[in-house]
Amino acid sequence: MKKQRLVMxxxxxxxxxxxxxxxxxxxxxKDKIQKVAVGEKAPDFVLTDxxxxxxxxxxxxxxxxxxxxxxxxxxxxxxEMPYMNNQYEQFKDEGVHVLAVNVGETDLAVNKFSERYxxxxxxxxxxxxxxxxxxxxxxxxxxFLIDKDGKVVKYITGEMxxxxxxxxxxxxxP
Amino acid sequence: xKEVKCDCGHVNPIGTILCESCGKVLEEKEKDNKLLDMRYExxxxxxxxYNKTIIDKIWNFFSSVKVGVWLIVITLIASAVGTxxxxxxxxxxxxxxxxxxxxxxxxxxxxxxDLGFHNLxxxxxxxxxxxxxxxxxxxxSLDRVVPLYRALNKQKVSRHESYLQRQRVFGASQxxxxxxxxxxxxxxxxxxxxxxxxxxGNILAEKGRFSRWGPYVNHVGLIIFLIGGMxxxxxxxxxxxxxxxxxxxxxVIPETNGEYYLKNDSFILEMYDxxxxxxxxxxxxxxxxxxxxxxxxxVTLYKKQGDTVAGEEADLKKVKDYEVxxxxxxxxxxxxxxxxxxxxNELNKMSFALTNKKTxxxxxxxxxxxxxxxxxxxxxxxxxxxxxxxxxxxxxDENGEPVTKSRIxxxxxxxxxxxxPDKPDGEISFVAIRQTIEPFGDNEYxxxxxGIDTKNVSALTVRKDLTLWIIALGGVIFMIGVAQGSYWxxxxxxxxxxNGEVWVAGHTNKNxxxxxxxxxxxxxxxxxxxxxxxxxxxxxxxS
Numbered sequence: 149m150k151k152q153r154l155v156m157x158x159x160x161x162x163x164x165x166x167x168x169x170x171x172x173x174x175x176x177x178k179d180k181i182q183k184v185a186v187g188e189k190a191p192d193f194v195l196t197d198x199x200x201x202x203x204x205x206x207x208x209x210x211x212x213x214x215x216x217x218x219x220x221x222x223x224x225x226x227x228e229m230p231y232m233n234n235q236y237e238q239f240k241d242e243g244v245h246v247l248a249v250n251v252g253e254t255d256l257a258v259n260k261f262s263e264r265y266x267x268x269x270x271x272x273x274x275x276x277x278x279x280x281x282x283x284x285x286x287x288x289x290x291x292f293l294i295d296k297d298g299k300v301v302k303y304i305t306g307e308m309x310x311x312x313x314x315x316x317x318x319x320x321x322p
Numbered sequence: 323x324k325e326v327k328c329d330c331g332h333v334n335p336i337g338t339i340l341c342e343s344c345g346k347v348l349e350e351k352e353k354d355n356k357l358l359d360m361r362y363e364x365x366x367x368x369x370x371x372y373n374k375t376i377i378d379k380i381w382n383f384f385s386s387v388k389v390g391v392w393l394i395v396i397t398l399i400a401s402a403v404g405t406x407x408x409x410x411x412x413x414x415x416x417x418x419x420x421x422x423x424x425x426x427x428x429x430x431x432x433x434x435x436d437l438g439f440h441n442l443x444x445x446x447x448x449x450x451x452x453x454x455x456x457x458x459x460x461x462x463s464l465d466r467v468v469p470l471y472r473a474l475n476k477q478k479v480s481r482h483e484s485y486l487q488r489q490r491v492f493g494a495s496q497x498x499x500x501x502x503x504x505x506x507x508x509x510x511x512x513x514x515x516x517x518x519x520x521x522x523g524n525i526l527a528e529k530g531r532f533s534r535w536g537p538y539v540n541h542v543g544l545i546i547f548l549i550g551g552m553x554x555x556x557x558x559x560x561x562x563x564x565x566x567x568x569x570x571x572x573x574v575i576p577e578t579n580g581e582y583y584l585k586n587d588s589f590i591l592e593m594y595d596x597x598x599x600x601x602x603x604x605x606x607x608x609x610x611x612x613x614x615x616x617x618x619x620x621v622t623l624y625k626k627q628g629d630t631v632a633g634e635e636a637d638l639k640k641v642k643d644y645e646v647x648x649x650x651x652x653x654x655x656x657x658x659x660x661x662x663x664x665x666x667n668e669l670n671k672m673s674f675a676l677t678n679k680k681t682x683x684x685x686x687x688x689x690x691x692x693x694x695x696x697x698x699x700x701x702x703x704x705x706x707x708x709x710x711x712x713x714x715x716x717x718x719d720e721n722g723e724p725v726t727k728s729r730i731x732x733x734x735x736x737x738x739x740x741x742x743p744d745k746p747d748g749e750i751s752f753v754a755i756r757q758t759i760e761p762f763g764d765n766e767y768x769x770x771x772x773g774i775d776t777k778n779v780s781a782l783t784v785r786k787d788l789t790l791w792i793i794a795l796g797g798v799i800f801m802i803g804v805a806q807g808s809y810w811x812x813x814x815x816x817x818x819x820x821n822g823e824v825w826v827a828g829h830t831n832k833n834x835x836x837x838x839x840x841x842x843x844x845x846x847x848x849x850x851x852x853x854x855x856x857x858x859x860x861x862x863x864x865s
Contacts (some may be wrong), residue, residue, distance in 0.1 A: 161377060175444055193632040195629055277573070281632070282632040
């Protein structure tokens, strides 16, 4: 009798506790909820770069992809662009690709920006926001490190230094 | 401590105050009272003896009604405090919330922010309060409904003398013919829809017992309601997003997995017109000036055909055209799109004329699509304008450099290089709204502003709520419980033969007047005297 009551109470409290814990967990992750989780496969996409070449993420399997979302008005994006460009030169022959996805600005603005910083890596424009939506992009800059199997290794928001960019590229080198 | 065995032979759980079967007073303290405390039938609703493990301690904490009431009071106060200053989501995004509150409301605002009231309703401690109320509700109910059910189910017809004597309505009398009186009373009680149980010539008449379950039905409703609220946090159950969409634009509808697209054909804002509309509005229009009559987005819903990868041009099939108005949402699958906001006259195109400053002669017009500007505009005859830089939302940064704040053409500015036959190297001109800067000295030509073309932008709420029916179900059950407990009363009347006398006692959970008048009617003409209301007598004696 005594034991039965203890078991009953324990079970009921556990069920209630689990419900509360889940609710709290869900509430605190709802803003941070990442559509693309680390360790999972990065959603595929196709976008056209400024020279008219199509870039499909899945075509880069076997190589690391440094996927950066940016806008010309975003100061930290602007700052890290030259660093990315330098490191791109270092790593492009080692199988690390840089894809810079602009968040839907005009061709003109993007071209002018790219000319100004003499950017060598391909820049694509996500005109209707489909790729941003698939990756759940909110604050800029946002960077995904994708390894040779197409899996997300790391997700970074905020500005990166040249040092960190270098270490990230090391990380996804096939 | 062991279970309590009553004289009548019934074994009661520990902590029982009144024997579940015969009603005899088991608790010593209770024996001194003239009237019984009939709450929960004197059942053992919480066993203090089972207070050994941590589980029992937690259980007993939540089982206390006092704790439950305090939780509700604290939650009420916190909820009220949360309405004193605006919540974070409603403050204008002009500065970080941390600064905003102090800036606007001084130290009170800072305190408000530091204590987390700016985001109260999803803060961890507020959610824990709500959750604790839910837990308290479950445990309080379980701890009471089970013993109450046992006690009402196990009750004997012949209740103990001490139990009858201590009922609020009690009386003893000696009718001439007890058997006849009992038969008569029984018939009358039956006609009043009492269910009659007999045992050794004693009678228990009872009705409306189900009214006792009202509060618990009500609590079940509340818990279902809370579960509905909880399910909103489960991904896919609840969506509340805003979609800003320009006229002519086609956008993917968020949270539909890229399945549905929406095109904004046009946005319409209508005002009441004194001339055209019903004259009863005249006075109000005079008083208020402009009064909005209609906010409407004419949209087309598309569904994506086949599989496409994000970024690829999707093959869209038209589903339907619809006019979204306030309270008239576009519905598809489980989604509803509501008209929620708008922005009129967003700049779309700007036109300029290449003009000789001295003569005023024009050499052709150019129109810049602000969402898709070209690299250069050739006006023929050797006249052209090249766009060197474009700032859709222009401002000067701290170094005096022109920059853009966003990609939205709120305040467009351009750096043009103008080529003319007499200036083949080009002249640089910085053109913004109502301002032209010539950084390299006086130019001979200018791009004179000719006009603008605007578009309206509409904002639609994308809403999906699969929890609504659960919340409604909880609400309905809640109301059933309220009705059950409010509109029916649980009434019991005991008739017992004790040493040649007839003892009558009555109990109800509310409306004693109703009970008494039913007893009076049942006993009328039987020779059994109407019992007295001992509580009323007590208070009369005192006064």
